[in-house]
Amino acid sequence: MPDRDVTGACTSMAGICRLKAVMRASRLFFPTLKEDPAEAEAVSHKLMIRAGLVRQLAAGLYIYLPLGLRVVNKINRIIREEMDAIGAQELSMPVLQPAEIWQQSGRYEAIGEEMFRLKDRGGREMVLGMTHEEIVTWLAAREIRSYRDLPQVWYQLQTKLRDEARPKSGILRTREFVMKDSYSFDVDEAALEENYYLHTRAYKRIFQRAGIDFYMVESDPGMMGGATAHEFMAPSSAGEDEVALCPACGYAANVELAHSMPSQPARPAAGLEEVETPNVRSIDEVSRFLDITPDLLIKSLLVIADEGPVLAMVRGDHELQESKLRRLIGEHRPAQAEEIGRITGAEAGFIGPLGLDDIRMIADESLHGGVFAAGANKTGYHVRGIVPGTDFEAGFADIRRVREGEKCPHCDASLKIERVIEIGNIFKLGTKYSKPLGATYLDEDGKEQPIVMGSYGIGPARVAAAAVEQLADGKGIVWPLAIAPFAVHLALVQPADSQQKAVAEKLYAELMSRGVEVLLDDRSVSPGVKFAEAELLGCPLRVTVGKRTLAENAVEVQIRRGREQLSVQLPGAAGAIADLLDEIG
């Protein structure tokens, strides 16, 4: 049975009347648009505005209109049910937070401009929370004392604020958004593993129930700290991330850290040989000039890290994956032209590993065992016959970006690359927050131990947007039943016709009494408008009451997904429609 709590359980007569009123299109606030809004690019952005689900207040700030809120509330309800099912307990923490706690964790300095900062009237430094690790750890530090208090899993659905450098794609990347965030507290890594596993299970159920496609992939823990992290990714061209997927063995990872087995290039003769290459700089130009394929070149990139200049090298046909390099050398930036000249003695386009023994050099592992050409660190010259590891010393590591078609690191299949929307993530934090914030417990031996934590997020609005992105067709949104604003869109063609009106009202009441959520379109607008808007809004079933089918004592049912139409005889129509919902749900 579909839930009724979403619209508020009705126990009183007044409540029932109110509920009915709200479900009539003539009274419902859902301002639709015929044309795409000029500022929208992503399909979900256009459709959610056009269907009257959301309105933009300012860059990255959205108002959820009644229908949009219904969708998000349904997603939130699924999330609550599944979080409760793994023993998580809902609580609520403030959005406005003292800066001091963030100073203790070290993130006050680490995060920078993305965090909204302000002072209260007393001059105290405050922040608007971008997440709640600090606060939840503060709470745990005060209230958890013994191993007997563990494990705990706490969650909330709370607003987060981030001063995004670039809000984009409608509700996909906003400055204010609600996140389901949960936090686990355990005695040790093994116990954390259990909670981590429970979360993966809950997340899979949540996204399955919401009716969207998704992958669970390995991810870069980044600023969250900790060793292990996964992301839940919904495939969509509107996404901002890319994942590498192995169709054979199931290997799945964010390209930020995905590994692959690159093809092996030919192995030309070794032996250093300097070649004059006047004004030949780019990989393209050099490979053409020397008449060798790009995979026989070393692409040398000079960056400036905290420790000083670092030469990063990948094969000519590869690209540097910044996130991988960052894990090795920390934050860094590309060197400027002047720095390149000073450090290497050559202009950009002619730099290479030879003779740069005093700076740190990191070579992609695909360079190991090959023979390559590279810049000579002398403007106008390259060198061929270079054997990495022999002709120069470097640390070898995977710092290249995975490409579509490269071999999976675990089996022989070819990797696929897909664009995705990040809808959830899970991190093993370990003691990254519990140690600085003093969240400890006494173990069985009476010894003080840091609590071992995990952190787990879901963006409900992104789940909604992902559903729109994945299922929409040329007519509009196609909601999965579980998160649709209404299960049935009941279109009354001629409200002025007393017979049609009576049939529609009766069907409406019967469906409602079965717990089916119905939007009755009782407006005096032309049928074309009703049909077009019903398809734009995308409820799973559209039921049409009009004279055409009423002549045969039937109503017409359109299954929104696929737009198949069928005729349903009137006596027993409510039951048949409810059965149909069970089928498609």
Add this chain to the structure above:
RNA sequence: CGGGGCGUGGCGCAGCUUGGUAGCGCGCUUGCUUUGGGAGCAAGAGGCCGGCGGUUCAAAUCCGCCCGCCCCGACCA
């Protein structure tokens, strides 16, 4: 933050090059007609042309500064 684009009735746009009383479509209001695929006819309402300053007899239009929004990139617990 770097690059690009755009700000003109509620929405989508034209007008700007070449300064001279602001226009189109949709929507909205009223009336009549219509009622199974974003209806028809008629009559209406609605705009400091993003803001400020400058040039000019005269600025939506030219110039300068600022603000806002979108896109690409950088960034992104």
